[in-house]
Amino acid sequence: MQDPRIRIAASAILSVTAFISVPGAAFAFLWWLVFTPGITLIQKNRLVLPLVLMTGFFSLVLELFGGNGLSYFIRMSVIILVGMWLYSEQRPGEFLDTGVWLFGDRAGFDLGLVAEMGMQSLSCIIADFERVLLAARVKGMRWGIHSLIPVGLILVHGALARAEESAELLAIRGYRSGGVWNPVFITKPWDGVAGLAAVCAGIFAVLPVSEFFILYR
Amino acid sequence: MIITLKDARITRDSWSLTAAGTFDQGIHLISGDVGSGKSTLALVMAGLFPVSGGCIVKEGISSCMLSLQFPELHITGRTIAEECASWGTRPEDILVTTGLTGREETSPFYLSRGELKRFHLACILAKDYDLLLLDEPFSSLDCEEKARLCSTLERRSRGITILFTHEQDILPRVVRVWEIYDGRLTDCGRPPDAFRHWHHLPVSVRKLIALGSVPDNISRQDLREAACRIQG
DSSP states (O other): OOOHHHHHHHHHHHHHHHHHOHHHHHHHHHHHHHHSOTHHHHHHOTTHHHHHHHHHHHHHHHHHTTSOHHHHHHHHHHHHHHHHHHHHHOOTTHHHHHHHHHHIIIIIHHHHHHHHHHHHHHHHHHHHHHHHHHHHHHTTOOOSGGGHHHHHHHHHHHHHHHHHHHHHHHHHTTOOSOOOOOOOOOOOHHHHHHHHHHHHHHHHHHSOGGGTOGGGO | OEEEEEEEEEEETTEEEEEEEEEOSEEEEEEEOTTSSHHHHHHHHTTSSOOSEEEEEEESOOOEEEEOSSGGGGOOOSSHHHHHHHTTOOHHHHHHHHTOTTOTTSOGGGSOHHHHHHHHHHHHHTSOOSEEEEESTTTTOOHHHHHHHHHHHHHOOSSEEEEEOOOOSSOOOOSEEEEEETTEEEEEESTTGGGGTOTTOOHHHHHHHHTTOOOSSSSHHHHHHHHHHHHO
16 A cells, blocks of 8 residues: 555554454454465564464453453454555655654654654664674573563663764754655555545444444344 | 684575685684674674574684774673673773773773774683684774784684684785675685785785885785885
């Protein structure tokens, strides 16, 4: 999907749709199967399975303590899949494009900039994580629960250091608020179809099924 | 003790690098632009990143160590003393050489980037590895520390040391110069012959050659001697 506006809107709609109910999650998953690379996306992104497994763990705890863990697992897994699709399709500058297009050069620019910096930070954290694993292998250390705290410290420390550097750089350049940005979008016909399908999935999830089947009444 | 790259092909998305050549004992320098693939090649030679074609053959190498460019990625200890222990070194030895005596219980994250780099390199160089791969070892170090590192590396009596760097000013005496250029690892040869083919030839060496004095190697001492020949 080329147009980030439709992509972000579709992701937001589908996430809410999946969160509302299990049928909503089913609609969102169906959309995900049709309009995204699907399984290829999971194979390319090594974070999907760990995140789903982590959700599975919390769902199991919820189920054991009387909550509806299975429903939670299904809904959250679909949200993760949608999120991963959004992340994999995102290109640098698109949040700025969308922010400025939505809210203008001041608030929109600031929001877009924050989102861009967030995405950049996320990609740096992933790169750091991969390097930390390699460094541990070089030291002959085994990966396990005991590694969580040092690895977490490295990642948080790195993210904070980078955030400080970015803040200083922005301050040095005289940034206070807002900026000039000319958003450019490429919209393909298929983007419109996918966006419309996401809206339909949202409507189907919100409206009672009986609304569609008059004879049933 | 040698490591041979037999048309090793490294690919990452649309980027690729082909490497061929044999590295024997001594210090080797691999130069290249930022983003040319020096760090990835270091990972490949350490066996931490797969080749998509060709192969890498290591003969007589029983121990290998890779130092990543950013020393904080190596940290696994909560304190400096624990970090020393994680490298299999004695804290008292490392702390004295790095000027960190009395800070055993300090978190490594409280060290400045320069201090951490110095500490990290001291931990690595305290042991004698057959294959030592140093990715940008001079980054974050001041001139004095860079010179000290060069002396330490030159004192390594055995093993293969490979420096992946774009440092231009302070370098140790090397046995061979390599460079990554146009997606290929090229063997420029031994100094001073290497200076004829080396695209990333340090500016100081270039100037000396222009003045008619070719240094024997790329260390400060060699450059100083070459400069003296001009004056004298």
